Amino acid sequence: MNASKAQGSQTSVFHAVDITKIYQMGEVEVHALRGVSLELYEGEFVVLLGASGSGKSTLLNILGGLDSPTSGTVHYLDHELTASDGSQLTQYRRDNVGFVFQFYNLIPSLTARENVELITEIAASPMEAMEALDLVGLKPRADHFPAQLSGGEQQRVAIARAIAKNPRVLLCDEPTGALDVQTGVVVLQAIGQINRQLGTTTAVITHNAEIAKMADRVILLSDGHIAGIETNSTKIAAQDLRW
Known part of the structure; x- marks a missing residue:
């Protein structure tokens, strides 16, 4: 299947087939992913749900071009990420992917606006920093x-x-992991609003099943496998979650 083909009216943004990831830890092989295949569609909000060590972050890093699989193929639209070299992956990340991690990684000596402007200076077609903050x-x-x-x-x-x-x-790895519940809700509201207003395909990693209620689809990971994929017929807004 070509990655750019639509399923129904949905355009496939990511198309991954049988991806594995093995880390060599001394003499021990750690199998982080074991034959994962999936599609992520344009404009959808997906939650990757699973316990620590289930392969969520490894999968997100491969989709984001921060890591490469040991085997298998990953397409972003019509572009095969798994056939890209380092400079091509850098360009892919710069032009197409926004990352949010558990820890903020802001530069302390710069204001909020200046931290955002760091990205606008290198992006191909950025929005104004103040617009993003708004x-x-x-x-x-x-x-x-x-x-x-x-x-x-x-x-x-x-x-x-x-x-x-x-x-x-937009790829988010435990974006509320370092926050209390009330503050986490505010952050999730911001992520949900970006998904709705900009139509950005959004994937959020969490181990919190409650957050999954915000998603269009929930991809359940366990021991490097996809254990199931669930579709939410009714999404819940962040402020209505009950942690």
């Missing part, structure tokens, strides 16, 4: 330094930085 509700805090912002505000700056390049894909 989308996550932080325009009034644009001139504050990270130390003057709460953890949730710092994570929203990180989201603004990720979306400022106008990526087609």
Whole structure:
């Protein structure tokens, strides 16, 4: 199947076939992924759900071009990521993918606006830094330094930085993992709003089954396998989650 073909009216953004990932730890082989095949579609909100060590982060890193599988193929639209060299993967990440991690990785000596502008300076067709901050509700805090912002505000700056390049894909690895419940809800609201307003294909890693209720689809991972894929007929807004 060609990666750009649509299933129904949905365009396939990612098409992965039988991907494995084996890490060599001394004399021990660690099988992080064991023959994973999946599709992610344009504009959908997907949650990758599973326990620690189930392969979620490895899968996300491969889709984002931060890592390569040991075997198998991954297409992004019509482009085969698994046939790309290092410079091509760098260009792919720069032009197409926004990343949000558990820890914010903001530069302490730069304001929120300046942290976002770092990305707009290298992106092909970025939005204005203030527009990105406005989308996550932080325009009034644009001139504050990270130390003057709460953890949730710092994570929203990180989201603004990720979306400022106008990526087609937003990949989030435990974006609420370092936050309390109330603050986590605010961050999830921002991610959900980006998905709705910009139509960005969004994948969020979590071990929290409650967050999965926000998703269009939930991909369950266990021991490097896809244990199941569930579709939510009714999505729940972040503020209605009950942690």
